[in-house]
Amino acid sequence: MEENAGSILQNGGALFLPGLSVDCVIFGFHDNQLKVLLLKMRHAEKWALPGGFIYKEEEVEHAAVRVLQSRTGLSNIFLRQFHTFGELSRTDKLLNKKLLVSSGLQADENHWFLQRFVTVGYYALVNFSGAVPRPDATSEACAWWDLQEVPPLNLDHGDILQKALETLRKQLSDQPVGYSLLPEKFTMPELQRLYETILGKQLDRRNFQRRMLGYGILKRLEERRSGGAHKAPYLYCFDTDRYQDALLNGLQQKW
Amino acid sequence: MEENAGSILQNGGALFLPGLSVDCVIFGFHDNQLKVLLLKMRHAEKWALPGGFIYKEEEVEHAAVRVLQSRTGLSNIFLRQFHTFGELSRTDKLLNKKLLVSSGLQADENHWFLQRFVTVGYYALVNFSGAVPRPDATSEACAWWDLQEVPPLNLDHGDILQKALETLRKQLSDQPVGYSLLPEKFTMPELQRLYETILGKQLDRRNFQRRMLGYGILKRLEERRSGGAHKAPYLYCFDTDRYQDALLNGLQQKW
DNA sequence: CCAAAAGTGTTGAGTCTACACCCATGC
């Protein structure tokens, strides 16, 4: 699947749907911080969201899965389409030209890579420790960034990230989160930190616990997390059946 | 803007973004029924959602606005992107070939119109009485359908409609609805019927009224709707400032 | 034994639901 940059750029026109791409906002959670996986393209000044093109005979969603897989090594992950970005301003012809030229290709005006691109945005929630960030052929770096410290991004990628975060926040009250972000076993305070960083807000310990348990998607284990200072907290894991059900039907229905 | 079918099909490759379209789920409200605007393409057996292509130098959202404008005569309308459909199965090459041939064009395998299309779905809420359904050059009919009576639709348009409705329902508890669906002045029972048909569920008259008034987006007028049998209900209109604010910030914030 | 974190319970405010009652209108 990984081909060298030159061959992708050269044959892209024959391989991919023209003018359409996917971009992935990949969230992870580590050290009580929400992280985003970013990519530094060669010749680019700014970092960017990992993205990719769609093969002519490939489902759009599958292209997103593929990007995720190739940047993190992970498959079978929480992935949601959240918006499609079709503004006119969202193509950086100069950068793309540089990429072509540096690959020894003709930067013909009609080259597929220099056309206007519409991109379908997906966000993913992945297990930070399980993911191994790896750059692709056209990028020189691939790394996790603290959400707070994300640098100015390429093109409209900042907006895309913002929209992903907004969507995630909105869905938080109706959709369970954490299964793929946290390790299999986790404590209630850890889950709370996750919610707090996503929401950017402190929550009450006791009310949080009640609410979460009320959803009925958690199983408390017999074990406790010992070793840390202070009282050892219980470990929990998700009840996968109920979790799936909550994903499908939502956590609370109104009306 | 309206060109004849043949010229569109012939020149489309030069005019439009390849492989990308927009489809609009246009909702109206009349006779206490939620309606959807559907189109019957020539040579097609099934009805379809009104859709269109995106000019090479046009924002995707603007293409949706254009479709809306050209099918209903309305502009400045509530319009929301809800999902992009990128499944492989969603192109009907046979039908498209027929359309080409019937326009006297070569149905070359490479013709832009015969490629796979990804479509961006928008839904719109429009004033039924203000809209004048009009077919375009490639369609033989354009009409409102009762949501309950929608026939089997072309391709995945049934799924698209379903997803639009689902999105609308979900947003109903967080987003005001009705401004563009109802006439300028309306009664509380009328507004309630609207909510009930969207949700497919009966609501309590008194609680509904309290909730709506609680949102603070309605202004009660001095007038009443007389003429009908029974007690004359008050007329209301939306407080546009507060309505806009609610659209932006939501009706209720959690956490 | 003390500080800090975790487990659990309670209370009061506010919200939502399910009602009952009265008023207006056409027949």
Next chain:
DNA sequence: GCATGGGTGTAGACTCAACACTTTTGG
């Protein structure tokens, strides 16, 4: 005057936020 729909009020259930007390652990 009566059936029907519309305007308004209220009691009880329920939910949620704010808070206190106890327990455990390392130092």
